[in-house]
Amino acid sequence: MISIKEEGFKKPTEIQEKSIPLILAGKDVIACSATGSGKTLAFASAIIKNAEKGRGIGSLVLTPTRELAEQVAKTLEMFSKHKPLEIAAVYGGLSINPQITRLRSADVVVGTPGRILDHMNRGTLNLQNVKILVLDEADRMLDMGFIDDVRKIIRECPMKRQTLLFSATITPEVAHLISKHIKNPIEVSAESYVNPEKLPQVYYDSQDNLKFSLLVHLLKHEKTELVMVFCNTRRNTDFVAKNLKFAGIDAMAIHGGFSQEKRNFVMGRFHSKSAHVLVCTDVAARGLDIPGISHIYNYDIPKDSKEYIHRIGRTARAGKEGKVINIVASRDYENFSRVLHDDNLKISKETTPLVERVVVKLAESPRGFHRRFGGISRGFNREPMGNRNRETGRFNKGYGQSGRSFGGTNRGDNRGYGRTTNRFPNGERFGRQGRSGGFKRDGGGYSRDSGGNRRVGERNRGNSNRQFRGTGGRPSRYGRSRRFGGR
Template sequence: MKFNDINLNEKIIEVIHEQGFDELTTIQEKCIPEILNGYNVVGQAETGSGKTLAFCLPILDKIIPGNGVQAVVVTPTRELCVQVKDEFSTFGKKRKIEAMSVYGGVKIDQQIKNLRTADVVVATPGRMLDHIRRRTIDFRNVVFLVLDELDKMFEMGFVDDVEDIIYEIPRERQILMFSATITNDVNGLINKHAKNPLIIRTKSFVDPGKLKQVFYDIHERNDKFSILLHLLKANRGGLSIIFCATRAEADVLEKNLRQQNVKVSAIHGGMKQNRRMRSLTALKEQKTEVLVATDVAARGLDIKNVNAIYNYDVPQTSKDYTHRIGRTARAGEEGIAITLLTKRDHDNFRRVQGADEHEIEEKEIPDFRRVPFKRGFEKKNNWKKPNKYRRKKPLNDRGPGQKDDRKKKYYHQKRPYNKGRKKPVQR
């Protein structure tokens, strides 16, 4: 089905064609007409399937510019929050619809100011609750509530915050829920808050025939980085994503790759917001060839032109493995998923193979050049030379309860006072 065949506003259709889109994806074809007809919709779809436009376009068609906040979208991560907001801004620009993102890690004052003119608010749960408690957001005109990546909300422990937000939204609203998997927890939330929803499921967006899965069994753990570097240089072209199990591992790997002159960025939940945004900007502007990421940070991000996935650390579950490799071999493109095994990874790898029966081919380790892998990086020395001209605080100016080290030292060094001059020794 083509976009011209569905009943969307002409200005939205113009932007769709300007962005180079012509035909709907499966999730869009099934969801958009039902949302336009006013149904509550639950969509099961993976990242990259086009699910953001599946709820974005009908919302942009229905809301009235300048009528206050009419749509609230809740996402689990800040990066996904910004990405979804950008979609609303892009496709709603000709209708002059104002969209804004609300997330933590930045000053709240500017957000409060922008909320006065917003039509669509895309938010993370914590910062949205902050605005609710401050009474800086008005929900009276809200007609759409979207919960995106709902299964990840449960995994990250946001479900209580999400329910608090749901109770603040007017009951006469249309609720849209999207999740990569519909677990028992997700199903319970659907039954509790969505009245007579239409559940729409789509098949994997990844083409198994285009995706090659291989693994290397590395006997010496110290060779792991050297083999990774060799494979990165051999498989250049497009973007490569390297998945690590922890934030610390991601940081160390990024620094080592940068020392080997690899154009690399990293993203994980422990980074400051400005650094995370720099990494995403570098990806969009194609200034980086390699992205090092953790599962949580990368979840939900729609990253284009990924030709290779590297499992530097093997995931603990088959579901996480499927989410990782699903970022390549999309829309008819070819891709490769490479897993690097060491002795400690074998148990996890057996679980990955056994659950979904992934066909993962073993490859012989290629000839490679050993390079050093540095685990400890020195922190910057922030020591400053003391100012000898700084005026010392008088003893009697110290507050109550403060230790008086100088006074203590004075009494410790005090000696008995000897009045008068010493008499000369008589010889």
């Protein structure tokens, strides 16, 4: 292919050398190789060779993440510039209407299972002409819970097709999928997924309370280019990124909780080297093809060697050198022992340096009572309604006898219902930024006295001797702590 030479590729990688002849011969192939081994070019060769412009969707590539879908689509466009094809990347986080427009003329579709299935259900994606089906990073797709979506998509493709599956590891789930949906595949693998000469791996044993300080010390003293720091949770990702900024290190976070616009902004800064440290979760990092990554830091140790292999595949690509640094504290011992059970991984211990304690400005703590869902929430207040805050003198807000608060600034001591309609247990606050309508729910939404007469609360927020007007005009028997009415 002319475009391959133009892009400067001279020698195929091991997985390319083993798989491309089989793929071009039309065989179903199961390729086991690590991230960054050049597998995209392997299946791109067949897609571009067999594509027929204007004949409908001839090839479908499924990827686990948005970033990988975008990356694969760009790679296909790059290698097909001498055979122009309409390549549509479809994934969540963006408006669906422009995708529908692109699908009408698409020759190749690359996307995530959820959005592909969405288009199928809408009738905007027809897979009846698919000749090549690619499952890229299949192990990750199944780990993320896409197994049912993947099966539905496979069943919509013609029986007579070429199926190519690429995976860093062949898990039992992947093996089961292969046995059910791929007939007589040929398996190939790249034997050495880690070159110890190009990618030394080390670990430091750290005290829990000095773990972040050690990370800062290493980032400031190691000579690096671009760096990726892996965390296991979104909370830790935000914690590490924000505190690295406080420590004078230009770092940015990316995880699955970001909007597509924000993800694009972060990756744009990282690609342009405006920020040289990217703190991320495993899901967010899948499919990121970023040249120049010299170091991988595992601030949180992954749960097993399979995930570890995926992480370290971000560096030492295309024959370049890299380094993997693991920071191991007592809470990481269980995960790290599972990683060490992989005989193919050689991780040596380094002497932990003396480090200066870094002041952490955002506490790394488990979720507590300040968890909020949507809306303008002020968190939980565990004192009962009717009490005043000792510091401010104001009445406490938050929840009544039911322990629930809904969206706005309701002051009722039982359930107050604003514009929100959903309710969670355990006192969680959530919902739109509504303001309470101010009525205790009782049939029509008003409270009733013992005689069945409706009473409507007066709009006097501060009057502890509030009167309620019903047909009998009797004063309230509920006392000062019961208050009705919105703002």
